[in-house]
Amino acid sequence: MKIKELKNEVALWLSLICLVIIYPVEHTLASSTAGNIIGFVIIFIIIIYSAINVAHHAEKLAQKYGEPYGTLILTIAAVIVEIVIIVIMMTNAHSPTLARDTIYSAVMLDINGLLGICAFIGGIKYGEQKYNMDSSNSYISMLLVAFAIAMVLPHFVPQKSWILYENFTVVSFVLLYILFTKIQLKNHKYFFTYNYDKTKKTQEEHIKIKDISGIYHSVILSISIIIIGLLSELLALFMDSSIKSIGLPMGLGAFVVAVISASPELITAIKSATNNNMQTVINIALGASLATLLLTVPSVIVVAEIMNFDINLALTPLQMTMIGITLVVSIVHFNDGETNILEGFLNFILFIVFFFLIFV
Secondary structure, three states, rough: OOHHHHHHOOHHHHHHHHHHHHHHHHHHHOOOOOHHHHHHHHHHHHHHHHHHHHHHHHHHHHHHHHHOHHHHHHHHHHHHHHHHHHHHHHHHOOOOOOHHHHHHHHHHHHHHHHHHHHHHHHHHEEEEEOOOHHHHHHHHHHHHHHHHHHHHHHOOOOOHHHHHHHHHHHHHHHHHHHHHHHHHHHHHHEEEEOOOOOOOHHHHHHHHHOOOOHHHHHHHHHHHHHHHHHHHHHHHHHHHHHHHOOOOOOOHHHHHHHHHHHHHHHHHHHHHHOOOOOHHHHHHHHHHHHHHHHHHHHHHHHHHHHHHOOOOOOOHHHHHHHHHHHHHHHHOOOOEEEEEEEHHHHHHHHHHHHHHHOOO
């Protein structure tokens, strides 16, 4: 049965074929503008397809283990993809602001883009969609603290204390993530679920869930993430050269990384919104933003220290303003337990503004 399923892993086989074909000719392609663009487009499409395949296996694990484990698995898988790509691109581009710009882009994409689109779609179809506001309040308060510690306070820390403060950030974020995960899965699990009074699962559905192999989907998910990491090395080469040759802003590269990592979540979130399950959308969008901060920040700090890279996580004044507006709007929108079309539209407008400002 599993051998037959393995034959159907099209994304996995395409990724492997892409690696085998492009790795030997990467320098030939990279020697010309056309080659860089062709290589970038091919690798980008393959990585997006592979990321969606990661979402498929994460959804299977979510179906087997239920909520909030499902969205936690999905967000962690997406963040791991993001960390792998950022680290690989850091080693190639040596850009001290790449991690900062990617984290900023990911949060803007998750909260304003993903959550905005889903609330808008759900608002058109259902009018108002209910969720547990304890979850949104918990996420947003954690996001405020995490942004302040990692990306705002560094502006006011003396340069001689930067290394000490970065180490403090690593330790505090790891502890925060462990504590929040414990709260999410154990102490206050009910914060992150909502009873939609749906019809109980039939015996046939229970059998299908029982037949899902946790080991198989975990293994394929892990292999897919590793392959995405290998493809990302090629992507970094082609993307950096393409952006420079065409004259596009470097912030676009960070946005591309954010899109790749968010693509699994986007598919699942839109499905949930159309099924009138806004709780899953909230868990994915706000949970992914929080995981991006609490897991990506310490990861890139540790990698930067080990490999002796310069790193700058402090937000620019423009980025701080956009994050501040986003969090204030989120506090207003997501504190009543219901979303509607207007809230979704306003968040999406903020996403459009963010994307426009990349080119300004």
